[in-house]
Amino acid sequence: MTRENRLFTTPPLLSFAPVRFQVGLVLADLFLFSRTTLDHRDIGIVDSTETMALNREHAIPGFVRVTDGRGGLPKVTLTHPSGSCCDVYLHGANILSWVLANGGEVFYTPDGTDFTDLSAIEWGNPFCFPQFGVGGERAGSPLGENSIPVDGFVKGMKWSIVQTGLHEDKHGEFPYVTIEVFDTEATRAMWNHSFHLTMDISLEHTAINVSLNVKNTGSESFECAAALKSHVAVADIEEPTTSYIGLEDCVYLDNTLHPTKPRVRFTDETEDQEWLQLKGLTDRVYINTHNDTGVEVGTGCTVFLRDMSPLGVTGFSDRAVFNPWKENDKDNYRWYAGLAIGAIGKLIRIEPETKHTSEVRFEVVDMVRTQSIQKRKDVHEKHALRKMTERPKYDLLADELPSDLQ
Secondary structure (H helix, E strand, O other): OOHHHOOOOOOOOOOOOOOOOOOOOOOOOOOOOOHHHOOOOOOOOOOOHHHHHHHHHHOEOOOEEEEEOHHHOEEEEEEOOOOOEEEEEOEOOEEEEEEOOOOOEOEOOOOOOOOOOOOOOOOOOOEEEOOOOOOOOOOOOOOOOOOOOOOEOHHHOEOEEEEEEEEEEOOEEEEEEEEEEEOOHHHHHHOOOOEEEEEEEEEOOOEEEEEEEEEEOOOOOEEEEEEEEEEEEOOOOOOOOEEEEOOOOOEEEEOOOOOOOOOEEEHHHHOOOOEEOOOOOEEEEEEOOOOOEEEEEOOOOEEEEEEOOOOOOOOOOEEEEEEOOHHHHOOOHHHEEEEEEEEEEEEEEEOOOOEEEEEEEEEEEOOOHHHHHHHHHHHHHHHHHHHHHOOOOOOOOHHHOOHHHO
């Protein structure tokens, strides 16, 4: 199915009833794309014996089920009572798909992409550890490590289910899954440290909460990067309605302009507005950003990525913006905005037999900030122009001017 065949107008955020679509009517509602391409992706797949055993142990009727997904890789599907759902692949702890109650997909994965347990899943929402990026002198690189793969090795490892269950808030019950992974001989050959990672993922109506625990199970302290690298689905990255927010008034490292040795740049020196719109190949790391960072996806909605770590904890305060653009991926670059949240510029230091916890919240909100900002700017400029043209005019002869102006 081509991109043009996807459905861009869908029912509002808080309405689950179908609506009649009208040509020419702009609906500032959720979300991007119908799940017509998602419903059939697993047709014909017969769950393996191992997956069926996991489902019998961890399934919660109506909330949690374990099945085989793309490439026969096991996934945990969390379903909210509103109808929203997300797929967590155990291969790499990747939240590959998040579909809202109206059928809109939040994370982008190209149609027809096949997966295998022999390689990492690069789309959706891969988890990067203990390195972010290509390494070397760039941000997100553990000191002295040269053999770690791009974005670390954990995204290619098989995670295990610890437990599933239900949380409860004022709106009712919602599901969660806890998964884990340990170091192996293969990981220690690349990065000689022992660790235990656990990730808790819960699904609310329009939000996903992720709690990550990194425990140092070795005898020496280590520093590591950790990040969730989201491919946020957008209407079109080249359109002015698609933009990044929350990245103003901070410093960043531009890996495109300075590919070998990073140099600090300031957003107020390079950007003339309070939001970022991509114009080409982009690979940046923003250091210690505002917390209300996100992507305005071009349909009247914003996907926020927020650090919810406790005060006093080194959390996920950095962001990375990425897109390969048409020269590197002409088929897919227009349909996603790359935004990572994590500890990238400032690595996490963990002492032996201690653990570090970070919490992240993804949330979809039926609003856009840039439109209101731009409207205020337009009103201000028109008012200033009107005031200037309404000033009284004076005709002065040359001999009436001060001598220094004649």
